Amino acid sequence: MEVSYFPKSQNRCVFSEYKLQRSLLGYDIAVFNSAQSVTPPFTEISGNVCARIVDQDKGRLEVASCFLVPALAGPYWVLAYNEEEGYALISGGPPKIATESACRTGTGINDSGLWILTRQQQRDEALVQKVRGIASDLGLDLSVLNDVDQTDCPPPPPICPPPGFDSVSEFDLEGFISKRWNVQQQMEVLYLPRSRNRCVFAEYELQSNPLGYDVSVFNSAQSVTPLFTEFSGNLCARIVDQDKGRLEVAPCFLIPAFAGPYWVLAYNEEEGYALISGGPPKIATESACRTGTGINDSGLWIFTRQQQRDEALVQKVRGIASDLGFDLSVLNDVDQTDCLPASSKVEAPVQAPVRQALDYHAILKIHKEANRNRGFDITQCMADVTNSASYIVRAILKIRSASSACSDPRACAVNIVNIISSFAWISQFTALAVSDCAVLAEQKALCTADIFVAWMTAQNILPCE
Secondary structure, eight states: OOBTTBOGGGOEEEEEEEEEOOOTTSOOEEEEEEEEOSSTTTOEEEEEEEEEEEETTTTEEEEEOTTSOGGGOEEEEEEEEETTTTEEEEESSSOOEEOSSSEEOBSSSTTBOEEEEESSSSOOHHHHHHHHHHHHHTTBOGGGOOOOBOTTOOOOOOOSSOTTOOOOSSOOHHHHTSSOEEEEEEEOBTTBOGGGBEEEEEEEEEOOOTTSOOEEEEEEEEOSSTTTOEEEEEEEEEEEETTTTEEEEEOTTSOGGGOEEEEEEEEETTTTEEEEESSSOOEEOSSSEEOBSSSTTBOEEEEESSSSOOHHHHHHHHHHHHHTTBOGGGEEEOBOTTOOOGGGOOSOOSOOSOGGGSOHHHHHHHHHHHHHHHHHHHHHHHHHHHHHHHHHHHHHHHHHHHHHHTTSHHHHHHHHHHHHHHHHHHHHHHHHHHHHHSSSOOHHHHHHHHHHHHHHHHHHTSOOO
């Protein structure tokens, strides 16, 4: 039926999708509507509205733009619904307007509209006529109904996460964390760029910490180009539902409230594989679903116990991911050739060059040296922060002094120079802190510090008059 927000000019490829989603204003369902113009270039018109459940048993809701309070919502009634046959008859409430031989709803926004919905996109004329008969029996004027062209429409987007999507059951956590997992394919996310898709592995250990985490996680990867720089470090995981293989992972210094989901979707110790995702895939692609690409709620990984790639096994796990509704195009191969075996692991080195060219003892030596250097950096970091804070206090005192001494031009000028000098020192020590506190030296910060040193030196040699 044509209404003010659904003109006949948009009666092409029309569909609606619904999802239970509570809003702050009290709505219960998110509704996505889409339509196209009936003339080329078939412009798409789509948007979201929100629905509030009024009487679930009777199929009565109220619908409005999501920014409006529910008091301004209009009725949305399900008059007939059969999931097995795939149809529904919807109206904007009871038909209160009399026509010559029947009744209809309005044509405005609220209390308006009549729709015949089918699950099948291709028109089934017999089914449409059946639902028209139901509408007629209910006293509705069928002349208000107009056909919608559903030919050559793009397939409907997938529902994400797919209905029934779930993680594993009866998960054996101790078995899962007993040995190293090698990553054969992974999705690119913010903290795992494709440029590090080499020699990627993860190791887990039951280890609680004061913040409430239960598992220690060690991740390692290398850059794909020589010198094959290693990037490694520790994270912490909290067990959310052990039987379902659901954990939450975050840097160990963050409280668990900031952790992101880590779901084991498939795991077979005998065959040596696991499929891991950053929670359920909530983002629809053209034909499937994926997780995000940020930090939390992101990522998809194929793990194998064996470091050497077993193509048949990888394809099997890809098939499992596809059956779960994942878009496999997000997965990228990880190069596991010429990588050190699990027996040669060194705990979290800061950065190790060309590990393939070094034996275990050489790596250990580099690791110890890196730890000594890191200890020095931390000491420098503390000194930088302390100095920066002290010069902030100095700047405040000099500002107060200048405000009282400006009756004396010479004393005022000296205090102003001291204020400028204090801010320069603050800038220098802040820049040094950025470099010294980081795991690796920050060259831009060091450059900034050097610039301020040069500026302060020039200031000190300016002639006084």
